[in-house]
Amino acid sequence: MIDIEAKPGLDGDVYRTLLESTRAIPWKIDWNTMTFAYIGPQIEALLGWTPESWASVQDWIDRMHPEDRAWVVDFCVAQSKDGIDHEADYRALCKNGEYVWIRDVVHVVRDADGAVEALVGFMFDISERKRTEERLLNLQRELERLSFKDGLTGVGNRRCFDKVLRNEWNCAQRSRQPLSLVLLDIDYFKQYNDHYGHIQGDNCLKRVGALLDSVASRPRDFLARYGGEEFVLVLPETDAQSACRLAERCRELIEQSRMPHEKSKAAPVLTVSLGVGAVVPDMASEPLSLIDAVDRALYQAKTQGRNRVAMAEPS
Structure with a gap:
């Protein structure tokens, strides 16, 4: 799997260490081939899938909850084609069959001619946030019912x-x-x-x-x-x-x-x-x-x- 390029002035190993020490999961997709150029090893701890198993965009699509899949894919593809940075929340499939709420933050990289060259971004585990939101929503519904x-x-x-x-x-x-x-x-x-x-x-x-x-x-x-x-x-x-x-x-x-x-x-x-x-x-x-x-x-x-x-x- 191809590595994410180091930033100017940073040693490649140092840059990799910085990326892989965060709880966020870095990734990069080549736009022309629709393949993963990189995905952080943190993905295995979160979802159970090894980094090597993330070969193409189809793997990302297949590992998404069926109820979220259509709108997330359509939204992300449309935004990426237009060169617009974007975010999407969805449920990702774990290897054990469970689902985890993910927030994908996507940055569109363009070449010198302005054409889309790659997508880079971070995946964040927002499951606890979603559980908190659900508890607050249920509490709000109960308070409304009682009112x-x-x-x-x-x-x-x-x-x-x-x-x-x-x-x-x-x-x-x-x-x-x-x-x-x-x-x-x-x-x-x-x-x-x-x-x-x-x-x-x-x-x-x-x-x-x-x-x-x-x-x-x-x-x-x-x-x-x-x-x-x-x-x-x-x-x-x-x-x-x-x-x-x-x-x-x-x-x-x-x-x-x-x-x-x-x-x-x-x-x-x-x-x-x-x-x-x-x-x-x-x-x-x-x-x-x-x-x-x-x-x-x-x-x-x-x-x-x-x-x-x-x-x-x-x-």
Whole structure:
């Protein structure tokens, strides 16, 4: 295998020692023959392949992960033809069948006429960096997931509700399908907290959240804690009658759970009041109009005696 030429003023052995003492792996490819003129002995410690086994560019290609191969080769060849120095990250195959993340830093060498003569560069093992990046990405995803989750009940939080409602509103505008909203409030929850204590109050909210979650069974049905003792259901492609039936199931399910509530004026057990609204939104309307209508319906259910479902006036 041909050696990399020594730099002016440096003894060849000294130059080789400098190259081969680094953790980076130096290499050189002759452009006309597409063969390796040199590759550092460090390659064997990293990948298991001896320097002598790196004869041509095809060896480099064959020892690349199949998912990375096409784009890396196309990119590097195009950049090299244009005489542009470049970098590429890819997974390199080890002799034992495992893969290591490599960063190739490439410099294009031209002859006196400006034609590409050779490629020289360094390979760097970036596996640890990639593992760190993956851990950080997973952590970021987990933090994002938690940021949309109510810490007490485990259902969606208000921030997540705002996002889901906006997305479903846009879908309903495009598809001209109805979108329904159910807003639910636990009856006399302040009195429940005062009588049973905040720990039992938290347990009550968790149980209500779990019961409601069992009703929102379709893939796009969405449940969130709207605030305090209020929960909200977003029901895509659901008309007013269907939403009312589901709201009534929610009311019955919670009443039939028979959670004691001695201080309630509605019943001796825990109950809820619900407001329901449905709309086929036009392109000029906003989700706030539906929220306001459902909130008024909830207020109506409360003023009529609680433990009941009230329907918003059609807009």
